[in-house]
Amino acid sequence: MGKTLVEKIIAEHAGKEVSAGEIVIANVTVALVQDGTGPLAIKQLQKLNLEKVAHPERTVLFLDHSAPASRKELANDHMALRAFAAKTGAQLSDVGNGICHTVINEDYVNPGDLLIGADSHTCTGGALCAFSTGMGSTDVAIGMALGKTWLRVPETYKVNVTGKFPVGVYPKDLILHLIGMIGADGATYKSLEFGGPAIDNMAMEGRFTLANMAVEAGAKAGLIASDKITKAYLKKMGRVNKWREIKPDFDAEYERIIDIDVSTLKPIISYPHTVDNMRDIDQSVKDHIKVNQAFLGTCTNSRLSDWAIFSTIIKGKKLAPGVRLIAVPGSKKIEAELLKYGYLQAVMAFGGLILPPGCGPCVGVHGGILGDGENVIATQNRNFQGRMGNPAGNIYLASPATVAASAIAGYIADPREYTRVLRPLGTVPDPSKLPKKEVAKKAVRKRAPKTIRRRVVKKAAKARAFRPAKKVKAAKKRASRKR
Amino acid sequence: MLLRGKSHKFGDDISTDHIAPGRLFHLRSNLPELAKHVLEDADPEFAKKVQPNDFVVGGKNFGLGSSREHAPTIIKLSGVSAVLAKSFARIFFRNAINVGLPVLICDTDKINAGDELEIDLSMGTIKNLTTGTKLTFSPLPDAMIRILNDGGLVAHIEKHGDFKLN
Numbered sequence: 001m002g003k004t005l006v007e008k009i010i011a012e013h014a015g016k017e018v019s020a021g022e023i024v025i026a027n028v029t030v031a032l033v034q035d036g037t038g039p040l041a042i043k044q045l046q047k048l049n050l051e052k053v054a055h056p057e058r059t060v061l062f063l064d065h066s067a068p069a070s071r072k073e074l075a076n077d078h079m080a081l082r083a084f085a086a087k088t089g090a091q092l093s094d095v096g097n098g099i100c101h102t103v104i105n106e107d108y109v110n111p112g113d114l115l116i117g118a119d120s121h122t123c124t125g126g127a128l129c130a131f132s133t134g135m136g137s138t139d140v141a142i143g144m145a146l147g148k149t150w151l152r153v154p155e156t157y158k159v160n161v162t163g164k165f166p167v168g169v170y171p172k173d174l175i176l177h178l179i180g181m182i183g184a185d186g187a188t189y190k191s192l193e194f195g196g197p198a199i200d201n202m203a204m205e206g207r208f209t210l211a212n213m214a215v216e217a218g219a220k221a222g223l224i225a226s227d228k229i230t231k232a233y234l235k236k237m238g239r240v241n242k243w244r245e246i247k248p249d250f251d252a253e254y255e256r257i258i259d260i261d262v263s264t265l266k267p268i269i270s271y272p273h274t275v276d277n278m279r280d281i282d283q284s285v286k287d288h289i290k291v292n293q294a295f296l297g298t299c300t301n302s303r304l305s306d307w308a309i310f311s312t313i314i315k316g317k318k319l320a321p322g323v324r325l326i327a328v329p330g331s332k333k334i335e336a337e338l339l340k341y342g343y344l345q346a347v348m349a350f351g352g353l354i355l356p357p358g359c360g361p362c363v364g365v366h367g368g369i370l371g372d373g374e375n376v377i378a379t380q381n382r383n384f385q386g387r388m389g390n391p392a393g394n395i396y397l398a399s400p401a402t403v404a405a406s407a408i409a410g411y412i413a414d415p416r417e418y419t420r421v422l423r424p425l426g427t428v429p430d431p432s433k434l435p436k437k438e439v440a441k442k443a444v445r446k447r448a449p450k451t452i453r454r455r456v457v458k459k460a461a462k463a464r465a466f467r468p469a470k471k472v473k474a475a476k477k478r479a480s481r482k483r
Numbered sequence: 484m485l486l487r488g489k490s491h492k493f494g495d496d497i498s499t500d501h502i503a504p505g506r507l508f509h510l511r512s513n514l515p516e517l518a519k520h521v522l523e524d525a526d527p528e529f530a531k532k533v534q535p536n537d538f539v540v541g542g543k544n545f546g547l548g549s550s551r552e553h554a555p556t557i558i559k560l561s562g563v564s565a566v567l568a569k570s571f572a573r574i575f576f577r578n579a580i581n582v583g584l585p586v587l588i589c590d591t592d593k594i595n596a597g598d599e600l601e602i603d604l605s606m607g608t609i610k611n612l613t614t615g616t617k618l619t620f621s622p623l624p625d626a627m628i629r630i631l632n633d634g635g636l637v638a639h640i641e642k643h644g645d646f647k648l649n
Binding site: 023025036037039040044047048050065066070071073074076077080117118119120122134135136137138139142146148150152184185188189215218220274363364365369382384385386387388389390391 | 496498500501504505506508509510511512513524543544547548549550551552553570572573574577578581582624625626635636637640641645646648
């Protein structure tokens with residue numbers, strides 16, 4: 001009998017062939033804790049007189065949930081984590097470096113790895129075809145110290161995704177749809193294995209969004225085969241040598257197969273207070289839900305393409321009166337890219353507020369706590385009562401495109417109203433590939449007198465570099481018409 | 484082992500945010516203080532009402548959400564001797580065993596708020612002394628029984644120096 005992805009990966013770390021249902025001891029490749037779970041992990045190791053880590057170069061302590069610290073108690077927790085890193089040689093990802101699940105995949109996780117993290121969204125690493133799962137502080141503490149953990153090999157649900165994403169519909173809508181379909185406990189203990197043509201064609205960032213939310217269906221892991229797209233991502237991150245192909249056997253045994261044709265999907269909203277409380281956007285528009293706060297960020301949707309889609313929609317628009325927009329880049333690396341491509345500037349010009357890379361208001365510690373009865377439309381993964389710091393607040397989950405459309409409208413709005421500027425998934429304008437020179441020349445012909453041409457060329461090249469491709473095409477068309 | 488106490492009933496989908504909310508993040512390194520707020524967002528009076536040896540009784544998917552081990556830890560610190568539910572979220576379930584809090588899967592529709600229960604952990608039975616009904620709960624995997632019997636994962640590692648699950 002063939003093997004699923006999860007059976008293949010765990011087998012490598014258990015040193016023997018394994019099948020679903022077995023309990024095994026497995027070697028841990030990468031371990032992470034964050035500022036909410038790390039202090040307890042350290043205390044447990046101190047109790048055991050075991051203050052060491054088996055692989056300091058692959059054990060990472062993140063200060064991201066309350067970063068910069070919002071209270072003295074948390075500042076002291078941060079000190080404890082810094083001291084532990086200094087003592088054991090473990091890696092420290094300090095305040096402002098970014099969200100654990102974003103940074104760990106940018107810098108540490110490779111296909112076939114086994115990652116345990118004291119944070120439920122550790123499952124994000126499944127997008128790189130690593131077995132990644134969230135555990136509690138004590139489990140991860142022991143895993144860090146001994147370099148191994150115990151696992152029950154989960155059964156697998158195959159999620160077979162076909163069709164083309166309609167314009168305005170994104171991987172976030174797909175995963176919200178899946179969770180709504182099977183329920184918040186629909187995959188408890190199982191491994192979700194995403195496959196099919198729509199996944200084969202999906203960019204890495206969309207895959208992270210899918211894997212990230214596997215836990216919201218109760219799953220232990222959310223895995224995607226390692227392929228050319230995985231390879232390209234690792235290349236971008238400077239470690240293409242760590243790539244290898246991993247795919248499930250054709251005769252692997254699945255407990256359940258779930259088919260989804262994305263071409264039939266609409267933008268999806270999760271209503272308060274459970275993630276599976278799903279509606280499609282047509283219903284939400286009818287419900288006319290006022291938005292007090294809009295939030296772009298978190299380990300689910302704070303990557304370059306999320307910001308690109310968001311910026312494309314808000315370009316030339318103004319934030320609706322009475323709405324505050326909070327936007328948080330996922331990591332310092334992403335922040336630098338956003339700055340380079342003009343997306344941070346676009347959100348600021350729109351009227352948004354940028355917070356430093358980290359979890360932002362998602363965990364309810366700081367940076368955007370809701371008032372009583374207030375509604376937020378957010379790109380995060382969870383809408384539990386009290387999640388954003390106030391049990392009397394209401395959290396609606398959606399894609400970055402839906403959040404952008406809603407921030408403009410002031411109520412939950414349909415991103416498909418912007419199909420004129422949006423493009424089908426996978427062809428999000430990449431500003432680095434715009435024809436800079438040509439644009440600059442045309443701009444000069446139209447605007448600049450000869451005497452100051454040189455200076456303008458330089459300036460224009462800089463300014464136009466951030467234009468989405470479609471705008472550039474339109475500009476070209478206009479220019480050719482004039483001729 | 485025989486446990487006896489009163490039931491405190493909760494609904495479906497009690498999340499770790501209900502049990503140990505993010506707005507009390509700063510109390511995570513002060514567990515006795517955090518325990519004063521246990522389950523506050525599901526029942527603001529619970530921490531005051533709960534007596535030593537009582538039971539928390541939930542519906543389906545109890546403990547969903549975050550990996551915060553503080554959630555089962557403060558339930559235990561509040562004196563609760565076991566959590567009963569129709570089903571548990573995976574991470575909460577494992578954490579509860581690791582901190583030495585028994586978690587039992589059974590049909591909790593047959594238990595009302597305030598019912599007096601007697602639970603035999605080794606026999607796998609729950610006697611509802613108020614209604615006179617009897618329930619059984621699904622046995623834990625052997626590996627988890629070993630960890631629970633040792634008093635949690637820290638005690639297990641302290642005793643054996645390694646995982647000893649077979």
